[in-house]
Amino acid sequence: MLIAGKCHTFGNDIDTDAIIPARYLNTTDPGELARHCMEDADPTFARRVQAGEIIVAGKNFGCGSSREHAPVAIKAAGVAAVIAASFARIFYRNAINIGLPIFESPEAAAGIRAGDEVKIDAGKGEIVNLTRGETYPVAPFPPFMQELIAAGGLMPYVARKVKTGV
C-alpha cells in the first residue's frame, strides 16, 4: 500500500468528540459527517482538507466513544490515512473494520510538521518525509489484520466467511 500526501497535524489525546461532535450524531450520512470532521479540534479543517491528504497526531488518537462515525467522517472527508504516535483501541479496530488506513509511528508523529509532504510505504514499513528528507519506521499489521485490510474491511471478510462457511 502506497499513500502520499500533504499532512495536517494535531496534538495528543484527540478524542472522538473532537473528531465528530455528538451534536451531529443524529445522522449516519457520511457526507454530512464529513462536513463536521475534526470540528472541535480545528473548526477550519473540514473546509481546508483536500482529498488524499493525511492526518498526523500525537498519542491516543480517537480516545473516547465507540462511535464509528469518527473514522467514517475522516474517510468521507477524503483523508487518505491517519498517522499517530498511538491510537485508542476502539478507534483502531473501527478504522481497520471500515478500511481507513492507519499507521502507528511515534517517530513520524514527532517528526512531521503541518504542510509536510509524506509518502507511506506500508509494505516496506516506512514513512518518508519528502519535505524534510527524513524516514520513520512504521509497525506492520499482524497477519490477521492484513487479511481484513486485504478483504476491504470486516464486512466483506465476514461475507466471505458466511458464504464459504469457514
Next chain:
Amino acid sequence: MGMTITEKILAAHAGLDHVEPGQLINARVDLALGNDITAPLAIQEFKKLGMKKVFDPERVVLVPDHFTPAKDIKSADQAKVLREFAREQGLTNYFEIGRMGIEHCLLPEAGLVGPGDLVIGADSHTCTYGALGAFATGVGSTDLAAAMATGECWFKVPETILFRYHGKLQPWVGGKDLILYTIGRVGVDGARYMAMEFTGETIEALSMDGRFTMANMAIEAGGKNGIFPVDEKTLAYIQGRLKRDYHLYQSDPDARYNQEIDIDASKIELQVALPHLPENARSVREIGDIKIDQVVLGSCTNGRLEDLQVAAAILKGHKVHPEVRLIVIPGTQKIYAAALEAGLINVFIEAGAAVSTPTCGPCLGGHMGILARGERALATTNRNFVGRMGHPESEVYLAGPAVAAASAVKGRIAAPEEVV
C-alpha cells in the same frame, strides 16, 4: 503459566485452553448491544451482508437511550430504525421508551449479564459489566453488525494491570473518587489496550453500584475492559435477576500482569476532574473557587439508586443555588420508581431540581441540558472533553454524587461538609 480472569473468559469463549496477551482470537459472544447512535449503522451493514436473521434474537440487545425520547426528527428516524429491526427480528431485548433506561444501568438490572460472560457493545462504556465479573468491551458498529450475523467477534487478548486498593474509605468517598484518582494516576492512556483488574479489601467493601461506576470508567484510562472478582455481593446482585447459567472464573495466583499497582484508598479524598480530560483529577479541596451554572446528576456512571441516595442525603432541607440548574436523571425506570418510593424524588423537586426520564441526554451534549458558550457544569458523568456537553467553549468538571449535590447548593464546586 497461570491466567488472569480476563484471559480465562476469552479463552473459554474462543474454545481454547489457554491464551496469551497479544494473541488474536475469534470468540463467541454471549450478548451484543447497540443503541440509537451506533445500531442504525450496524443494521445498515447487517442488511448489506444479505443476512436474514440475527444469530440469536435473545442475545442481541437494542436500547434507544442517547437522543430519546426523540429530540428531533433525525433522532426519531434513527430510533425508528432500531424499533423496526427489533420487531422484524423478534428481538426479546428491545427496550422502548417508558420501559427503558441508560443501557449500562439497564442491562445488569434486567439480568442480561452474568459472571463469566463475554459481552460486546457498540458503546465504549460497555466495560461497565466488568463489575459482574464479565469480560465486556466496547466495539464499533461494524463489529456489532458482524456479531449480530455470526455471534462472534475478533479480539486481541490484552495484558492486564492489577490494581489493589487498601484501607477504609473516608466519609462520602465512593467508586467515582477511586476511579478518578486512578485515572489521574495512570493517565487517559495509562491502560491503553489493557485489562484493568480491580481488587483489594477496599473493593470488597464497595457496593455493587460503586463497582459499576469504577468499571464504567476503565475506558477513560484507555482500558479494553475493567473487571472485578466475583464475591458474595456479586452473587446477591444477580440472584433473582439473571436467567441464564453463569461461570465463575478467578485469576490464578501465578497469573502474569503488565503492572501491579497498590493504592492506599484511605488517603483518597473526594475527587474532581478538571476540563478537558478525565485524568485531570484533583482533591475537591485543592481546586479553589469555581462557580458553576449547571449540575448534572445521572448517566451510566452515576445514575444508580445509591448515587441518588447520596445526593438526596446532602440536598435534603436545602435549596439549589439560585444561579444553578440541577438536572437529575435516574438511570432506569426501576431506579426512578425506587427513588420515588424512597422519597428521593421529592427531595430533589423541593430543592429546586429538574428530574428527567432516563436518557443519556446532556452527558454527550445530546439534549436535556446543553451548555451555552462560556458555561460551566459539574457532572457525575464520565467525560469532560471539549464540547462534550454543548458549546466547544463550555466546560465540564467531573465528580461523584456527593460533590455534585454540595456544589448545586453552593453554586460553586464544593465538598459535602460545607452543606451538611
